[in-house]
Amino acid sequence: MRLQEHRSNNSTKHAAPFLLSPSEAQAVASIRRLGPLSRTEIAETIGYSRSKITSVVNVLTHANILKEIGDGTSSGGRRPRVLDFNADFGYVVGVDLGATSVDLAVANFGGQILHRESLESDVRDGPDATLGLIGRYLLENLAHMGISPDKVYAFGIGVPGPVEFSTGLLIAPPIMPGWEAYPIHSYIQESFPSTICIVDNDVNVMAMGELRAGAGIEEENFIFIKIGTGIGAGIVSNGEVYRGSNGSAGDIGHICADPSGPICHCGNIGCLEAIAAGPPIAARGIEAARQGNSPILAKYLKANNGTLTAEDIGFAAAEGDPAANELIQESGRIIGEVLASLVNFYNPSLILIGGGVSKIGHQFLASIRRGVLHRSLPLSTRHLRIDTSLMGSDAGITGAITLALEHVFVVSE
Amino acid sequence: MRLQEHRSNNSTKHAAPFLLSPSEAQAVASIRRLGPLSRTEIAETIGYSRSKITSVVNVLTHANILKEIGDGTSSGGRRPRVLDFNADFGYVVGVDLGATSVDLAVANFGGQILHRESLESDVRDGPDATLGLIGRYLLENLAHMGISPDKVYAFGIGVPGPVEFSTGLLIAPPIMPGWEAYPIHSYIQESFPSTICIVDNDVNVMAMGELRAGAGIEEENFIFIKIGTGIGAGIVSNGEVYRGSNGSAGDIGHICADPSGPICHCGNIGCLEAIAAGPPIAARGIEAARQGNSPILAKYLKANNGTLTAEDIGFAAAEGDPAANELIQESGRIIGEVLASLVNFYNPSLILIGGGVSKIGHQFLASIRRGVLHRSLPLSTRHLRIDTSLMGSDAGITGAITLALEHVFVVSE
Numbered sequence: 001m002r003l004q005e006h007r008s009n010n011s012t013k014h015a016a017p018f019l020l021s022p023s024e025a026q027a028v029a030s031i032r033r034l035g036p037l038s039r040t041e042i043a044e045t046i047g048y049s050r051s052k053i054t055s056v057v058n059v060l061t062h063a064n065i066l067k068e069i070g071d072g073t074s075s076g077g078r079r080p081r082v083l084d085f086n087a088d089f090g091y092v093v094g095v096d097l098g099a100t101s102v103d104l105a106v107a108n109f110g111g112q113i114l115h116r117e118s119l120e121s122d123v124r125d126g127p128d129a130t131l132g133l134i135g136r137y138l139l140e141n142l143a144h145m146g147i148s149p150d151k152v153y154a155f156g157i158g159v160p161g162p163v164e165f166s167t168g169l170l171i172a173p174p175i176m177p178g179w180e181a182y183p184i185h186s187y188i189q190e191s192f193p194s195t196i197c198i199v200d201n202d203v204n205v206m207a208m209g210e211l212r213a214g215a216g217i218e219e220e221n222f223i224f225i226k227i228g229t230g231i232g233a234g235i236v237s238n239g240e241v242y243r244g245s246n247g248s249a250g251d252i253g254h255i256c257a258d259p260s261g262p263i264c265h266c267g268n269i270g271c272l273e274a275i276a277a278g279p280p281i282a283a284r285g286i287e288a289a290r291q292g293n294s295p296i297l298a299k300y301l302k303a304n305n306g307t308l309t310a311e312d313i314g315f316a317a318a319e320g321d322p323a324a325n326e327l328i329q330e331s332g333r334i335i336g337e338v339l340a341s342l343v344n345f346y347n348p349s350l351i352l353i354g355g356g357v358s359k360i361g362h363q364f365l366a367s368i369r370r371g372v373l374h375r376s377l378p379l380s381t382r383h384l385r386i387d388t389s390l391m392g393s394d395a396g397i398t399g400a401i402t403l404a405l406e407h408v409f410v411v412s413e
Numbered sequence: 414m415r416l417q418e419h420r421s422n423n424s425t426k427h428a429a430p431f432l433l434s435p436s437e438a439q440a441v442a443s444i445r446r447l448g449p450l451s452r453t454e455i456a457e458t459i460g461y462s463r464s465k466i467t468s469v470v471n472v473l474t475h476a477n478i479l480k481e482i483g484d485g486t487s488s489g490g491r492r493p494r495v496l497d498f499n500a501d502f503g504y505v506v507g508v509d510l511g512a513t514s515v516d517l518a519v520a521n522f523g524g525q526i527l528h529r530e531s532l533e534s535d536v537r538d539g540p541d542a543t544l545g546l547i548g549r550y551l552l553e554n555l556a557h558m559g560i561s562p563d564k565v566y567a568f569g570i571g572v573p574g575p576v577e578f579s580t581g582l583l584i585a586p587p588i589m590p591g592w593e594a595y596p597i598h599s600y601i602q603e604s605f606p607s608t609i610c611i612v613d614n615d616v617n618v619m620a621m622g623e624l625r626a627g628a629g630i631e632e633e634n635f636i637f638i639k640i641g642t643g644i645g646a647g648i649v650s651n652g653e654v655y656r657g658s659n660g661s662a663g664d665i666g667h668i669c670a671d672p673s674g675p676i677c678h679c680g681n682i683g684c685l686e687a688i689a690a691g692p693p694i695a696a697r698g699i700e701a702a703r704q705g706n707s708p709i710l711a712k713y714l715k716a717n718n719g720t721l722t723a724e725d726i727g728f729a730a731a732e733g734d735p736a737a738n739e740l741i742q743e744s745g746r747i748i749g750e751v752l753a754s755l756v757n758f759y760n761p762s763l764i765l766i767g768g769g770v771s772k773i774g775h776q777f778l779a780s781i782r783r784g785v786l787h788r789s790l791p792l793s794t795r796h797l798r799i800d801t802s803l804m805g806s807d808a809g810i811t812g813a814i815t816l817a818l819e820h821v822f823v824v825s826e
Binding site: 022047162164171172220221233235237238240242243244245246247248249250251252254255256266268337338340341342344345346347348349375377378379380382383384 | 435460575577584585633634646648650651653655656657658659660661662663664665667668669679681750751753754755757758759760761762788790791792793795796797
């Protein structure tokens with residue numbers, strides 16, 4: 001184990017603060033995944049000899065990364081000592097950046113969240129304003145917690161735009177003016193000199209949260225779909241988040257769902273998110289209300305000063321409004337049909353539906369399921385579950401913390 | 414290393430004839446990928462100590478799996494001995510089963526193909542007839558080659574239908590009557606008692622061939638598309654063939670390409686392969702000829718006794734026939750639009766187009782490229798190459814041999 005001099009951003013092999021040998025990294029990862037373990041359990045988990053693990057553990061305890069805690073269960077004889085993270089050796093920050101809010105969390109090296117907050121912040125104000133707010137808030141609260149900014153070793157940051165994962169830079173983000181190729185890590189490092197920053201697309205980060213702590217914990221291959229202002233997917237392949245060759249995998253919002261559909265903000269026709277994301281659902285609700293097709297939606301429209309959200313359509317459907325129900329079913333069906341293509345291609349065992357619009361009512365999930373089953377091959381749907389995410393906004397913040405923790409230790413070549 | 418008693422099919426962990434420890438398996442895999450290596454090079458490649466590798470190599474040479482050959486290049490001092498497979502320790506068979514033909518190859522443990530043949534055989538005759546033919550042909554030719562059937566340790570078999578990879582069984586194959594859940598491995602083992610059988614979908618096998626010996630050799634994430642009687646995809650994720658949760662990943666032929674398109678044999682409307690595979694291209698060529706829209710196609714139709722193949726449409730296009738050219742461009746465009754959705758989702762660095770219809774003319778590839786670029790996001794296509802496969806039928810047989818070689822040694826837990 002050695003502490004690196006140079007600190008940088010995202011996933012280059014030499015960017016992490018702590019470079020571990022392969023066996024050290026495997027020992028750390030086994031405790032990260034399974035919790036406190038004895039030396040014998042570590043040896044069994046990663047397939048090295050007991051003597052090799054003894055020397056690996058000596059390095060890691062000497063470096064203060066691991067420490068012995070209490071006694072483990074014994075299979076007979078002397079009770080073995082159990083190893084866990086030296087939780088307060090260092091800290092990480094998780095940031096889940098939304099269009100109009102920032103969720104923040106501080107966790108220790110043991111993965112325990114010590115502080116969590118949600119701030120109002122408009123991503124359109126640009127990176128200096130947004131990151132400045134985050135930095136000031138964190139410095140103030142870390143001071144209250146008695147944690148030096150020097151002890152923050154990794155930021156995991158989910159952003160609502162396309163990220164080139166190898167560099168951690170946003171590439172042509174449609175709803176984030178001023179963020180294109182902005183060096184987020186340099187800004188953060190001014191206040192947190194010991195840290196690396198791992199920047200990833202927000203939906204990938206949510207998929208990471210579901211993979212390590214949610215419904216994806218037992219799944220090798222699944223897709224997390226976020227339906228909100230836009231529509232995106234986070235892909236898990238063989239138990240790891242899959243980002244594709246440029247980091248843009250999962251960008252399903254601009255798949256053509258209807259060649260005779262509306263024009264999307266991207267300039268193409270009939271994109272999935274131009275038809276079935278929150279804003280078009282709301283717009284069609286407003287239209288139904290104005291055309292007199294829905295007294296309940298008209299009531300909401302009046303109460304909301306001439307606007308509606310997708311959530312309002314959900315409320316109206318819950319009150320039994322047929323127009324709202326039809327709208328929700330139609331959106332679900334279209335999403336389901338696009339997902340059917342992806343199911344044929346990718347054959348996942350699970351699709352998790354998250355994001356604000358996922359809570360629009362049970363008809364939505366039912367229609368997505370019908371759409372998928374209607375157009376997928378029988379073998380592909382044999383063991384396929386399609387469910388609403390239960391983690392909610394926890395998926396993003398948990399994923400961001402996980403992203404930070406999994407990159408703070410990196411294997412040396 | 415130990416020789417297993419029990420021999421079985423496909424990828425269960427305990428099915429391979431030779432169970433290796435993790436370090437033995439890594440040493441074998443490094444020589445498989447990189448060619449002959451010295452002990453020091455093996456140690457550097459897989460990150461173990463030189464002394465550990467010395468004992469690993471002793472086990473493998475003692476078991477006759479590896480042997481020392483000539484002298485390697487030296488970095489100074491005594492020239493190191495180089496290790497390679499003991500090629501004639503054992504043999505594998507690759508089988509690429511098509512609708513009306515079987516490609517067969519016998520290779521040694523070094524991966525060298527010793528014999529190769531293509532036999533006419535209709536897969537619709539059922540498994541007993543097809544496998545009987547393969548078995549008799551192999552037994553006869555192995556006898557000529559002086560190889561005992563006992564020395565064949567693995568069959569890699571690509572089949573034109575959906576395979577549940579964990580069991581090696583075909584599931585509801587549309588063009589293979591009688592093959593559903595047929596125990597291919599049991600049949601093969603009657604004549605080849607030492608062998609395991611790894612059965613996989615033919616397109617996955619072709620992707621494997623491209624990954625190890627073709628255009629995919631440097632690619633982490635790519636898609637191989639076979640366009641012939643049907644349309645399917647083989648997916649490579651992080652340098653490995655990705656089969657999904659049931660082994661049906663890549664089944665893209667039944668993605669909806671046109672909601673107002675023709676009815677497919679699967680019962681759905683507008684499936685990609687009902688519009689853009691060989692048979693519908695040929696059918697539209699016949700229609701154009703009959704309606705007097707193409708004198709050149711009419712000439713081919715007459716010469717072929719009232720039928721045309723997709724290849725004929727290619728010939729007519731090469732002769733400058735506008736109707737044939739339009740047909741090819743239209744098919745390419747539709748395939749390209751479906752691929753655009755998959756590019757947005759999967760963000761591959763390479764799409765390889767193979768199968769008989771891929772040779773229909775340069776307009777076909779150009780139209781596929783245009784279709785993809787038209788509907789994909791800029792970040793996803795930034796480094797995307799779309800090319801015709803150059804391996805041709807070699808992809809299938811090379812992939813089948815590779816599949817066998819990579820499964821004959823399996824890591825023990």
